[in-house]
Amino acid sequence: MKLLLNIKKENDDLGRQVNNLANTLLFKHIKYLIAILFLGLCFNVSAQNLKYSNGEKYTLGEIKVSGNTSFSEQTIVAYSGLRKGKEMTIPGEDISDAIKKLWKSNLFSDIEIYITKIEGNVATLEIRLSDLPQLNELKINGVKKSKKESIIADNKLKKGTKVTENLITTTKNFLEKKYKKQGFLNSKVLINTIEVEDSIKTARVNMVLNIDKGEKVKIKDITFNGNEVLSDKKLRKSMKGTKKINRIRILKRSKFIDSTYQADLGHVIDFYKENGYRDARILSDSIIYNDDKTISLEIDVIEGDQYTFGDITFIGNTVYTNEQLNRLLRIRKGDTYNGVELQKRIADNTKPDAADITNLYQNNGYLFSSINPVEVSADGNVIDMEIRISEGKPAYFNSVSVVGNDKTNDHVIYREIRTKPGQLYSKANVVRTVRELGQLGFFDAQEIAPNFINPNPVEGTIDMEYSVKETGSSQIELQGGYGGGGFIGTLGLSFNNFSIKDIFKKDAYKPIPMGDGQKLALRLQASRFFQTYSFSFSEPWLGGKRPVQFSTSISHTKQFLFNPLTRDADKSRSFNITGITFGLAKRLTVPDDYFILSQSISFQRYDLNNYNTGLFTFGDGFSNNLSYTVGLSRNNTSVDPIFPTNGSSFSVTAKFSPPYSLFSDVDYGELKDERDINETILNDPTQSETVRTNASNRIAEIDQERYKWLEFYKVNFKGEWYTQLAKDLVLRPSVEFGFLGAYNNDRGEIPFERFFLGGDGLGNFALDGREVVQLRGYPNQSLSDQDGSTIYNKFSLELRYPITLKASAKIYALGFLEGGASYNSFRDYNPFTLKRSAGLGVRIFMPAFGLLGIDFGHGFDPIGNTGPKNGWETHFIIGQQF
Structure with missing residues (x-):
């Protein structure tokens, strides 16, 4: 006698249904016979010389395993759940469960269970099955090599994977759906398997995956x-x-x-x-x-009919009056019905700081409030609305915590958090906190998340947890290059989350003391012709209680004169600059706390030692520059300082020296007249060499007197705005203006502190306090006079698109339009006469190296007043954030 219960994998679901049906029918003799017949027709279930009335209980005897399998008999029997000596009903749930367990293992292709012998109440079973083949080799045709790894990973097609019909079907459907989403509407995927015949007992197959994406359909x-x-x-x-x-x-x-x-x-x-x-x-x-x-x-x-708004009634509002809510809703009776705009006025999910009714409540503690617009009537195509408000109980922060800061000390983060325990809930404060944490530059701005924990509407409390992910906040600049007639080496170290209090603690060097939010930078640059050394330090919270930033910097530069005969540096002739600066910057509270008032005092000493280049009228001597700078700035750009998507940033600064002319007994008008006379003599070829030399020396003496202490004032304005045109497309217009003036016209504008316009904006070894202004599409500093200009303006329009904003590397592409010009007096100033350019570029920000980039700019105008347009220029950007 033999009973075969056989369920093929391709009919697994139907098989389970029939088994269940059969087990149900076994309770009655007639239904049992119908079940056996149905099983025999659908699933190759047969009974030979076996008499049944109902399912009967048997004790399992031997359980044998046969078929093409590499698993041991003991393993298969144990996995099936069947065991010798077990009492069970045959047919019944135990046999069905055993088959299910073996199917779920995803190890076998066919499973058959036979009753081979019955002696009394002891039944002998045989489990016949075949192993699913393992994937041996995979060949992928039709895609680039770089895409194959992702196909293998996405579909789990690694060597050794069990190859099932489901795996083949799922892989085919996944790939075809994926390519259709990408625009390959006619994509086709064919998968073939070939059995591997070798001495290894394990069943294996090679798989060939043929992908024909076709062309994207327009x-x-x-x-x-x-x-x-x-x-x-x-x-x-x-x-x-x-x-x-x-x-x-x-x-x-x-x-x-x-x-x-x-x-x-x-x-x-x-x-x-x-x-x-x-x-x-x-x-x-x-x-x-x-x-x-x-x-x-x-x-x-x-289309249907057009509707208009009818009466709009607020129900449930006790905190705010109807008039207050209507001012935010801005919808009147008779307006064309606009369901999309209505929802935005109630809750604009695209803007976390939108001026809508939901934020009005949530910014004032009502976290648990709900606002639902309901249409109560639509007679005559006029829709009457009820805006039903459930205000709930005001919510207070119970606890506020931060997770994920492994390097940054807690106090650095908590001093930037605008939500405090016991404080009334405000969504605006939560949004602002996320922004401030992102602006620190210590965390991945895309990963900062405010998490609401344990909200309790009954008691009106909530726990707040800010999740952050640390990024590299220190940068190293180590580079070498050829320029200016020789090799230039640079070593720069910038520690943006430094801790100066731990510099004497050995355990803090991992590899440097970090965590207090201080900034320390060292930079060394040298070539045959110049050497530059600089050090800077800043503490953003002086004293630890108020956002008052203290900063200081020291620098020394030494420039050697180029000898055209030897084409080498003449180290006996040099121009040295030593400078020191102290500054304080305070965050204001009015008009709002995005404003910062900054002040600094700086001193530079310029020493010329037989350094005659034409840049200055005297080659031996010195100049002192003692100046005071005051600035007002406002920056409310979005969370990510590398790729802002909204907000604006502007700054106005004024830098000026003491008015020495008021306290000096020198007659600068007389000196000016004398200088003009000597300059006339110097330019007169009829004069003897001795007379002209004396005139030149006298001019140098006069200029030495004029510039012994530099007297000037300088005003700068910079503004930029960010607008998100689409989900990833950001528009950045900007404007700049600068002016250098003199208190005393007889004394004149100083030859230092001037503006140099054009090029990439990098000033590697600027010696004279100059401001190098970027204007792409033209050579560096080519749009100003040799000695610089006293006035400039620049306008820029930039379109940015992010490629990736991951913490390891932020990359975005950009296109730009720019225009700018420089002048030496307001008589020549014309803001509409510009040197124009356009181009494309890319920026890459890596935490360890800062911002890198390349721009290809096309200048549409000549460098001078006449001549051909400048054409294409390539600019490499290092460390600047445009």
Whole structure:
């Protein structure tokens, strides 16, 4: 006698259903016979010479295993759950469960259980099965080598993986769906398996995965049926990512992406709702394949009637009056119904700091409030609304904590947090805290997350946890290059989260003392012709209680004169600059706490030792520059300081020296006249060499007197704004202006502190306090006089698109339009006469190396007043954040 219970894997679900049906029918004799017959027809279940009335109980005797398998008999029997001596009903749930367990192991391809012998109440079983083959080798055709690893990882196709029909089907469907989402509408994936015949007992197969993505399908046309009020053109415009072929359009693609198309169908309905057609629906949409391998989209819509707003009533509001809420809602009776805008006025999910009713409540403690608009009447296409408000209980912060800061000390973070225990909940303070933590530069701005823990509407409390992820906050600059006639070596160290109090603690060097938010920078640069040494330090919270930043810097530069005969540095002739600066910057509270008032005092000593270059009229002597700088700035840009998406930043600074002329008994008008006379003699070729030499020496003496203590004032303005045009596209317009003036016109403008416009904006070894202003598309410092200019303005428009904003590397591409010019007096100043340029670039920010980039700029104007346009220039950017 033999009973075969056989369930093929491809019919697993149906098999389970039939088994269950059979077990149910076993309770009655007739139904049992029907079940046996049904099993025999569907699943190769047979009974030979076996008499049954109902399912009977048996004791299991021997359990044998047969078939093509590498697993031991003991392992298979143990995994099935069957065991010798077990009492069970046959047929029954025990046999079904054993089969299920073996299927779920994903190790076998066929499972058959036989009753081979029955003696009394003892039954002998045989489990016959075959191992699923393992993947031996995988060959992928039709994609680049760089894409193969991701295909293997996404579909778990590593060597040794069990190859099932489900694996093959899932892989095929996954890849075809993936490529269709990318616009390859006709993609096809074929998978073949080949058995491996060798001496190894384990069943193995080689898999060949053939991928034919085809070409991306373009949309030839998009037509709408059923639209009478809104034209096809307007409806196509509402589709943000699905566009038909237009050779003029650059930014938007015409390739079909199914996921984008489905989202755009929703945008069409939103567009109708914004125009009052709240009942608009898409009845159907179809794809038409054209002979030229393009597709056309045909969309059937029903518009319905246009609605207007009727009475709008607030219900449940006790904290704010109807008038206060109406001022935020800004919707009046008779306005065209706009369900999308109504929802934004109540809760704008696209802007965390939006001026909507939800934020009005949440910024004043009502975290548990809910606001729901309900249509109560739509008679005559006029919709009466009730805005039902459940204010709830005001919420207070119970505890505030931070997790994820392994290096930064807690007090550095907590002093920036705007939410305190016991404080009334405010969403605005939560948003501002996230922004401030991102602006520190110690954490990945994209990973900062405020987490609400244990919200308790009954007691009105909530715990707040800010999750942060540390990034490298120190940078190293180690580079060598050839320029200025020789090798230039640079070593720069910048520690942006330094802890000076731990410098004498050995345990703190990991590799340097860190965690207190201080900044320390060292920079050494040298070549045959110059040497530069600088040190700077800043403490953002002087005293630890108020946001008052203290900073100091010391620098020394030594420049050697180039000898054109030996083409080497003449170290007996030098120009030395030594400077020191002390500064304080305080965060203000009015007009708001984005404003910072900064002040600094600086002193530079310029020493010239037989250094005659034409840059200065005297080659031996010195100048002293004692100046005071005051600045007012405001920066409310978004969380990520590397890639801001909204907000603005501006600064106004004034730098000036004491008015020495007021306290001096020197007649600078007389000196000026004398200088003009000597300059006339110097330029007169009829004069003897001795006379001209004496005139030159006298000019140098006069200028030495004029510039012994530099007298000047300088004003700078810089402003930039960030606007998110789309999800990832950011527009950054900016404007700059600078002016250098003199208190005493007879004394004149100083030859230091001037503006040099053009190029990449880098001033590696500027010696004279100059400001190097970037204007791409032109050579470095080419748009100012040799001695610099006293006035400049610059306008820039930049479009940015992020490639990746991960903590390890932030990369974004940009396009720019720029214009600027420099002048020596207001008589020549014209803000509309500009040197224009345009171009493309890319920026890469890595925590260990700072910001790097390259720009390709095209100058549309000549460098001077006449001549051909400048054309293309390549600029390398190091350490600047534009």
